[in-house]
Amino acid sequence: MDRGIIRKSDIPKLAGRGRFYAPGRSLGDGSCELVENPAEIVYDFSNVRVPLKQLFLPQTEVLCTYDFDQVTEVSIPAEPIPILVFGCRPCDARALSQLDAVFGPENKGYADPYFLKRRESSVVISLACNSPCPTCFCTAMGGGPAGTEGADLLARELAPLASDGALLLEALSDKGRDFLKSHGSLLTEAGPEVLEEAKKSSAAAEAAVRKANDLGVDLGADLSALKKHMDPLFDDERWEELTASCVGCGSCTYLCPTCHCFDIADESRLYKGQRIRTWDSCQFPLFTKHASGHNPRKTKRERLRQRFMHKFSYAVENTGAALCVGCGRCITGCPVNLDIRDVIRSFVKETTREIAS
Amino acid sequence: MKSPVEEKPAITAANPYIPYPVRIADITIENEARDLKTFKLVFENEEDRKAFRYLPGQFAEVSVLGTGESPFGIASSPTEQEYVLFTVKLTGSVTAELHASEAGRRIGVRGPLGNTFPWQRLEGRDIVIVSGGFAFTTLRSGITYMLDPSNRGKYGDIFALYGARSPGELLYKKELAAWKSAAGLRLHLAVDREPGEPWDGKVGLVPNVLRELGPSAKNAIALVCGPPIMIRFTIPVLQELGFAKEDIILSLENRMKCGIGKCGRCNVGAKYVCTDGPVFSFAELEKLPPEY
Numbered sequence: 001m002d003r004g005i006i007r008k009s010d011i012p013k014l015a016g017r018g019r020f021y022a023p024g025r026s027l028g029d030g031s032c033e034l035v036e037n038p039a040e041i042v043y044d045f046s047n048v049r050v051p052l053k054q055l056f057l058p059q060t061e062v063l064c065t066y067d068f069d070q071v072t073e074v075s076i077p078a079e080p081i082p083i084l085v086f087g088c089r090p091c092d093a094r095a096l097s098q099l100d101a102v103f104g105p106e107n108k109g110y111a112d113p114y115f116l117k118r119r120e121s122s123v124v125i126s127l128a129c130n131s132p133c134p135t136c137f138c139t140a141m142g143g144g145p146a147g148t149e150g151a152d153l154l155a156r157e158l159a160p161l162a163s164d165g166a167l168l169l170e171a172l173s174d175k176g177r178d179f180l181k182s183h184g185s186l187l188t189e190a191g192p193e194v195l196e197e198a199k200k201s202s203a204a205a206e207a208a209v210r211k212a213n214d215l216g217v218d219l220g221a222d223l224s225a226l227k228k229h230m231d232p233l234f235d236d237e238r239w240e241e242l243t244a245s246c247v248g249c250g251s252c253t254y255l256c257p258t259c260h261c262f263d264i265a266d267e268s269r270l271y272k273g274q275r276i277r278t279w280d281s282c283q284f285p286l287f288t289k290h291a292s293g294h295n296p297r298k299t300k301r302e303r304l305r306q307r308f309m310h311k312f313s314y315a316v317e318n319t320g321a322a323l324c325v326g327c328g329r330c331i332t333g334c335p336v337n338l339d340i341r342d343v344i345r346s347f348v349k350e351t352t353r354e355i356a357s
Numbered sequence: 358m359k360s361p362v363e364e365k366p367a368i369t370a371a372n373p374y375i376p377y378p379v380r381i382a383d384i385t386i387e388n389e390a391r392d393l394k395t396f397k398l399v400f401e402n403e404e405d406r407k408a409f410r411y412l413p414g415q416f417a418e419v420s421v422l423g424t425g426e427s428p429f430g431i432a433s434s435p436t437e438q439e440y441v442l443f444t445v446k447l448t449g450s451v452t453a454e455l456h457a458s459e460a461g462r463r464i465g466v467r468g469p470l471g472n473t474f475p476w477q478r479l480e481g482r483d484i485v486i487v488s489g490g491f492a493f494t495t496l497r498s499g500i501t502y503m504l505d506p507s508n509r510g511k512y513g514d515i516f517a518l519y520g521a522r523s524p525g526e527l528l529y530k531k532e533l534a535a536w537k538s539a540a541g542l543r544l545h546l547a548v549d550r551e552p553g554e555p556w557d558g559k560v561g562l563v564p565n566v567l568r569e570l571g572p573s574a575k576n577a578i579a580l581v582c583g584p585p586i587m588i589r590f591t592i593p594v595l596q597e598l599g600f601a602k603e604d605i606i607l608s609l610e611n612r613m614k615c616g617i618g619k620c621g622r623c624n625v626g627a628k629y630v631c632t633d634g635p636v637f638s639f640a641e642l643e644k645l646p647p648e649y
Contacts, residue, residue, distance in 0.1 A: 063374045066422045068463070074375055074422075108618035108632040113372050234646055261621030264374075264614045268423035275374075275422075280620070288612050288622050288648075291427075291448040294585075296611060296625070296648040306624075306648075314627040318618075 001180045003170045003195065004187030005158065011086060011167070012038030013186055018082030018121070021055060023048050034085070041087065043157065043165075046133040047327060051257030052092035053099060055083055056118045057279075063114070063264065065274045080114075083122040090147035090154065091138045091325040093126040095257035097150035101319035102260055108318075114277075123179050125169070126151040128202050135328030137213035137341055139206060142220025143325055146202035152176035156198040168198045215341055216348040219322055226312040226322070229347040234309070238346060243301045245336040250281035252330035252338070253307065258323040261287070282306050308343055373617050376420040376465025377405040382440060384460055389525030392447040393491055394456055395432065397440050398466060409469060411435055412476055413498035414608065414636045417468025418616050419443055419455070427451040428613045430635070431469065432494040434501035436508070441466065444494045444528060470616040471635045474499055474580060474606060483513035485572045485600075487591055489520045489563045489583035493528050495608060496582050501532070504539055512541075516572040520547035520563040520587075524556055545570060564590035567598075574599035580606045592639060602640035609635050609642075609649050625649045 014020070015038045023045050024035030032045040034055070066074045100119065105111035129136070129145035138144055148154055153176040155167045168190055171177040180187065217225045253259040263280040266273055280287060283303050289295045297303050311323040324340070331339050383397040396419075400406035411417075411431055420426035427449070433442035447456045458464070474495075484503065488496050496517075503512045517536075521527045527546060536544045546558035547566045559566045563583065579595050581588060588607060595605050611623035611630040618632040626645040628634065637645075 068422050074378070074465075076372060076375060103619060108629070110373050110617035110619070110632075112617075112619055113374075260619070262614065262619075264426070264620070266421075266423055266425045273423045280614075280622075282621060290610070290612055291452070302648065309626075310621070310624070314624060317627040318629075 001171070001177060001184065001187075003168060003190045004180055004184070005190045005194065006155075006167050006169055006183075006186050006188075008041075008043070008165045008167060010186045011041060014038075014084065014086060014125075014183060018084060020084050020086070022086040023088075034088075043087075043127075046129075046131075047089050047092070047329070049255075049329075051095065051255065051327070051329065052085065052088045052124075053095060053257050053260065055085065056096065056099065056115055056122070057103075057260055057262070060276055060278045061114060063275045063277050065272070067272050077114075080118045080121055083118065084125075085122065086125045087127040087155070088124065088151075089129055089327070090126045090145065090149075090151065091136075091143055091327040092257050093124050093151035094138075094143045094147050094149040094325045095327075096124065098258050098315075098319075098321045098323055098325070099260055100150075101321045102315075102323075106319075123153070123175055124151045125153040125155055125176075127167075128154060128156045128198075128205070130157060130201050130205050132205055132209045132212075133328060134212060135331045135341075136209050136326060137215060137328065138326035139209045140213060140215040140217055140219065140344070141322065141324050141326040142218065142223070144202075145205035145209060146199070148172045153179060156202065158194065158198060168194055170195070213326075213341060215344045217344060223316055223320070223322060226344065226347060227316050230309060230313050233347065234305070239301050239305045242338070242343060242346070243299075243304045246283075246300050246304055246338055247336055248283050248285075248300050248303065249335060250283040251333045251335065252340075253281040253283055254279060255329040255333040257325060257327055257329070258311070282310070308340075312344075373467070374615070376418065376426070376467040377409065378402065379405075379441075379464055379466050381458055381460050381462045381464060384458070387444060387491075387528045387530075389523070392456075393444060393526075393528065394447075395442055395444045395528075396455060396458075397442055398464070399440050400466075401463070406438075409441070409466070411469035412473035413502045414474035414495050415469040415471050416495075416616075416635060417441075417443075417466050417470055418613075419445070419451070420465030420467055421451055421454045421458075422465060424454040425451050426465070426467065428470070428610075428616060428631075430492075430495040430498075430608070432497050434498045434505065436502055436505040442497075444491060444497075446491055467616065471631055472633070474636055475578075475638075479578055480511045481513065481576075483573070483575075483577040484515045485574075485577050485579040485595075486515065486517040486519075487563060487567055487579060487581045487583070487595070488518070489587040490522075490526070491528060492582040492584065492608070493519055494582075496580060497529050497532065499580060500536065500542065504536070504542060509541060513576065515542045516545075516570075516577075517542060518545045518547065518563065518567055518570060518572075520549065520559075520566065522549050523552050524548055524554060524558075562590070563587050564594045567591060568594045571598060574604070578604045578606060582608050602643065603638050605639035607637055607639060607642060609637060611649055 021034040024040035103112035103115040378401040379398040385395040387393040418426040614620040623630040
C-alpha cells in the first residue's frame with residue numbers, strides 16, 4: 001500500500017508505538033512545539049520552534065555512565081524508545097536526511113550509534129505546508145513545501161471530506177509502507193485523482209516560496225552552486241561586514257535543524273559519573289580554543305564564516321549534502337536581524353557581477 | 358549498571374565513544390620543569406589490546422572518567438606490543454588529573470584515531486626527521502618503528518634532528534642515548550642557546566641547525582613535528598634543501614571532542630584533523646585556510 005486517506009480525528013489512534021510527537025501549542029505563549037499529547041495536535045501552524053533534531057540528537061544525552069569505586073564499569077544507555085513523529089514540516093524531515101549523512105558510517109567510516117538507533121526505531125510523518133512563512137526559502141535549498149526527503153510518510157491536507165477534515169498519507173520509504181499496512185483499518189482508498197488534487201495545493205505553495213524568496217540559486221539543480229561562489233571569497237572583506245552586527249549568541253546554531261556540533265563533558269559525584277553530550281555552537285570562542293590558549297578561529301569573523309562555509313562548502317564536499325533546508329528559523333531567531341538569505345544573495349550577486357565584467 | 362565492558366567487548370567495537378579500560382603501569386617524569394610525563398598504559402583486556410591496532414602518526418583520546426578526555430599523539434610504536442605510551446604536558450583539567458595520578462590507576466583509551474605517517478610512500482626512501490619541543494612524541498613512535506628489525510630493511514637512512522630549549526627539556530633520554538649508536542640512524546640533538554652545563558650536541562634554533570647540517574633531499578621525505586613557529590621557519594629551509602612540497606610531512610593539532618568527524622570543531626576548511634589528519638603534506642596544507 002502506497003497511500004490512503006485518514007481522518008484528522010483518527011490521527012491520535014496512530015500513537016501507541018513508543019513515544020508520539022506532534023505539533024501543539026501547550027506552552028500557551030502562542031509558540032508551536034512538538035508535544036506528546038495527541039489531543040493537542042494543531043494544523044494551523046507555520047513550524048515548530050525547536051527543530052525536529054532534538055528528538056534524534058537531544059540537547060543533552062548520556063553517552064555512558066560509570067562507577068569508579070574499586071573497579072571502573074562503563075555502561076551505555078539502554079536501547080532508545082521508538083518515536084513516532086506526526087506533522088513535522090518537510091524541511092525538518094529533510095534536515096534529518098542531511099544529519100544521516102553526518103552521523104552515518106559513510107562519513108569517515110564512523111557510525112554514531114546513538115543517533116542512528118533513534119533513527120532506525122522511529123517513523124517520521126511530515127505534513128506538507130500550504131501556507132509557507134515569509135522567511136521560508138526551502139526551494140532555493142533544493143527542497144519544497146511538500147518535499148519527501150528524510151520522512152517515511154508525507155501527509156497532505158485534503159479539502160474536508162467530513163467535518164474534521166482529512167489527510168492523504170503517502171508512503172516514502174519501506175518503513176512508511178509497513179506503517180500504512182499495519183494501520184490499514186484507519187485508511188480509506190485514495191485514487192490517483194486525490195493525489196493529483198493534493199499536489200495542486202502543494203504546487204501553489206511551492207510557487208509562492210519561489211516567488212517570495214528567489215535567492216538566485218537552486219541547490220537542488222546544482223549542489224555546488226554556492227560552494228563555487230564562496231570558496232574563492234574565503235578571505236573577502238564581506239565577512240567583516242556580515243559579522244559587524246553579530247553578537248555571537250549562537251541562537252542560529254541552536255535553532256538550526258541541521259547544526260549538530262556537540263560537546264562531550266564528564267559529570268561526576270563521588271564514585272559515580274556520566275559522560276554527556278550537549279549541543280555546542282561554532283559561534284562560541286571556546287569551541288575551538290586550544291588548551292595552550294591559541295585559538296584557530298579567534299574572532300567572530302572566522303566563526304561566522306565557519307558557519308556558512310560548513311553549510312554550503314565543507315559539508316557538500318564531505319557528505320554530499322548541504323547543511324541548510326531553508327526553514328528560516330535562524331532569520332526569525334536572530335536578535336540582530338542577521339539574515340542568511342542576505343549572505344547567500346551577496347555571494348550569488350558578487351559572482352554574477354564578476355562573470356559579467 | 359552491571360554490564361562491564363569486560364564482559365561485552367563488542368559494545369566498545371560498535372560504539373566509538375566508549376574507551377577501552379587501561380591501567381597506568383608506569384609514569385616517567387620527562388623534563389626538568391616536571392610538566393611533561395610519559396604514561397605507560399596497559400590494556401585490561403587482551404582482546405582490546407589486539408583490537409587497538411595503530412601505526413605511528415596516529416593519536417587517541419585518553420579518558421579520565423569523571424574529568425574528561427583529551428587527544429594525544431601515540432608515542433609508542435606498534436612494535437612495542439605490550440603497552441602504549443602517551444607523553445602529556447600539564448595544561449588543563451584532564452592533564453592535571455593525569456599528572457596527579459599514580460601508577461595503578463585505571464583510565465581509558467579511545468582509538469586509535471586519525472591517519473598515519475605515509476608509511477607506504479616512505480618505503481625505500483631516506484627519512485629526514487625534524488622536531489622541536491614535546492611534539493617529538495609521534496616521531497619517537499616513528500623512529501622506534503623504523504629501527505625495529507622487522508621494518509629496518511624497508512626504509513633508507515634516517516636523519517633525525519631534535520631540538521629543545523635546554524638539555525633538560527629533551528624527552529625520552531633513555532631512547533636518545535640508545536639511538537646514538539643505532540645503525541641506520543644519525544641523531545642530532547640541539548638546544549636553543551648555550552647551556553650552562555656540559556653539552557655535546559648542537560646549539561641553535563632548529564631551522565638554523567637544519568640549514569647547517571643540510572641533509573640531502575635526494576630520494577628523501579621529511580617528517581616535521583614541532584611548535585608552529587618552528588614549523589614556519591623550518592619549511593623554507595627544507596625547500597632550500599630541495600624537498601618538494603609533497604615530501605614535507607606535517608602533523609596538525611586542533612581542539613577535539615569526538616575524534617571521529619562528527620562534533621565539528623577540529624576542521625581546517627573541509628578537512629577534519631581527527632579523520633583526514635592529523636598528518637598532512639605541506640602541499641595539502643597550503644590549499645587549506647590557516648585555521649589551525
